[in-house]
Amino acid sequence: MSSQDVLKSASTLASYNVLLQVMFRVLTFLLNAFTLRFVSKELIGVVNVRLTLLYSTLVFLSREAFRRACLSGVSGTNHSWRQVINLLWLTLPLGVLWALLLACVWLWLLEVPDPHAVPYYGPAVVLFALSGVQELLAEPLWVLAQAHMFVRLKVVAESLAMIAKCSITVVLVVFAREWGLYIFSAAHLFYTGSLVLCYVVYFIHLLSSKEAAKKSFPLQHVSELLPCRADREPLVDWRLARLTWSFFKQSFLKQILTEGERYVMTFLNVLSFGDQGVYDIVNNLGSMVARFIFLPIEESFYIFFAKVLQRGRDVRSQKQEDVAIAAEVLECLLKLVLVIGLIIAVFGYAYSYLALDIYGGSLLSSGAGPSLLRCYSCYVLLLAVNGVTECFVFAAMSQEEVDKYNFVMLALSLSFLSLSYALTWWAGAVGFILANCLNMGLRILHSLLYIHNYFRSSPWKPLQGLLPSPLLMLALGISAIVTVLSEGLFCCDKGWLPRLVHVSGGALCLLGVFVAVLLTETRLVQFVRTQLLPKYTKKRT
Structure with missing residues (x-):
């Protein structure tokens, strides 16, 4: 290419x-x-901060290094997809280890929320960890899709999974509010399960049809998606494995920077x-x-x-x-x-x-x-x-x-x-x-x-x-002054009409900035x- x-x-x-x-x-x-x-803001805090942090930490530390190394390693022609897929399947046992370790920390070392305000904290920790492990099942398929630029697959899979997650959350929040954290745990499990299912169905369909041969896809059978050892070659590409280890050491630090707060x-x-x-x-x-x-x-x-x-x-x-x-x-x-x-x-x-x-x-x-x-x-x-x-x-x-x-x-x-x-x-x-x-x-x-x-x-x-060009910088400076003055004069406890004036003024300023971009950039x-x-x-x- x-x-x-x-x-x-x-x-x-x-x-x-x-x-x-x-x-x-x-x-x-x-x-x-x-x-x-x-729901209460305490419940939102536990879900969006505590439990989401558990899930993101588990998934990031289990797969980020593999993604970066494998996507870089397959950019040339001197690589074996058999070895790459074997390497990617190591994300699953690594994810299980991280899930056990992090679940113990979240359950026994961190402050437990008040069970009356935030019920079912313990089971929610286990279910969020399980959802992270479940998502890792699709990791080899994700890398294959990204490396071969299957752009629509990611969009369709994640869209369907997200819609399913939001639908389940809304239904359970309305009709089963007393379930507490079970609501968000079930929705997240369904999200990762739907994601994995979409990738599996797509690749089974691809490898069962003639489309794979037309696209010169390196795999021809569904069984090749599973880990196995090829004749007369190592189980994994050790060059990629060393690069993965380098990225793994970096990913831990990057995760702290990304989710530090x-x-x-x-x-x-x-x-x-x-x-x-x-x-x-x-x-x-x-x-x-x-x-x-x-x-x-x-x-x-x-x-x-x-x-x-x-x-x-x-x-x-x-x-x-x-x-x-x-x-x-x-x-x-x-x-x-x-x-x-x-x-x-x-x-x-x-x-x-x-x-x-x-x-x-x-x-x-x-x-x-x-x-x-x-x-x-x-x-x-x-x-x-x-x-x-x-x-x-x-x-x-x-x-x-x-x-x-x-x-x-x-x-x-x-x-x-x-x-x-x-x-x-x-x-x-x-x-x-x-x-x-x-x-x-x-x-x-x-x-x-x-x-x-x-x-x-x-x-x-x-x-x-x-x-940026001087005209664009001038437009941004004028917009900053106008919108700040508009906020002081019209926003935000003076009724809806002054608010509309404030928004309209900002829209005109934004239009002026766009015009400056079109003219000078x-x-x-x-x-x-x-x-x-x-x-x-x-x-x-």
Whole structure:
């Protein structure tokens, strides 16, 4: 597959993933707004912080290293899918071990919630751990699908599973509210089970038809999806196994950075379960754009960079055409997320209170809620830039560089935990976001230095020209002033008519920013139309 074909496939995958994440976040958004009317904030805190942390930790530590190593390892032709599948099946016993260990910690070492306010905590821990192990059954199939760019499979599977999860949650919340945590445990088990079922059904259908041969799929029989040893070759590819181990050491530290505030809340008890619930709702609301735009872009273009660039080799020893494409894509992606992040920071500050008041009423808009969302709007800018820079860095690093970076991650993890604990006592829940901002800034600085050194001996300089045009910066500055003044004059306790005036003013400012982008960022607009919106472009042509 040529670099242009890989870019086209990665762009299509990013577009589908964006649509998928939009649907997920909208459904979760509506589901949280619904459940807020029926269950206590303490119950939401335990589910969204304590139990979700158990599930995400188990799944991330069991599969993340395998995903990164295997997707990088299959980018060339010198690999055996038999060995790759055998390696991926190791995620299952590893997941069982993590499930046993984490369940013991969650049951016996952490504070147990009040059984009257949060009933059935013990069984819920077991069921959430079981759901994580269940999802690992689809891991070899997921990697096969990603490596061969089966973009629609992920969208369909996760969409059906998410719809099923939300439907079960709504029905049980309305008709069996006394079940407590059993409601969310059953819904999550059904979600992971549906996900696995979709992947299994798809690959059974694919391998039972002639389509696999037409697509030159490396497997021909369903039995090849199961682990087995081929003649005259090792059970696994030990080069990939060593790379997996390097990523595994890094994944533990990355998980602490990703979910650091939840670990601090869970293990250090700096916030009550009710405050954790409010923080998590505000956090999810603030991260909606980051999750349904930035994360799919990061995941999809990591695959692109991993396939186009040869890991561990400098610029001069690679195909110059591939390096040129990678540099151009990296520059456009950084410019794109920078512009989107600035827009979110500007408009998020003036509309945080109104958004929380509409979404959850005084439960969210009173207290620290608006301040949390305002800080998160600024944090999203750092989150966006870090996602793109790290997806390039992790695709280009050699195994030795990955090992060295583990020490950097260790230092960042320790500093983040220390900062989170100290800043939370000083500024409450806002301290979590401040600690995230500081650590994210350090990670961005490290990645930018790596990218600068990587392209230093080449004619391509993807870090140059990232600053937005003066007209766009002027439009953003005027929008910031206008929306802040509008909030003070018209929002948010003066009735619905002043609120509409406030929203209308923001809409006009946003329109002005979009016009500035279209007039001055023509290269960026062309990249979005041709690479991130391929279906739209196809229809136009």
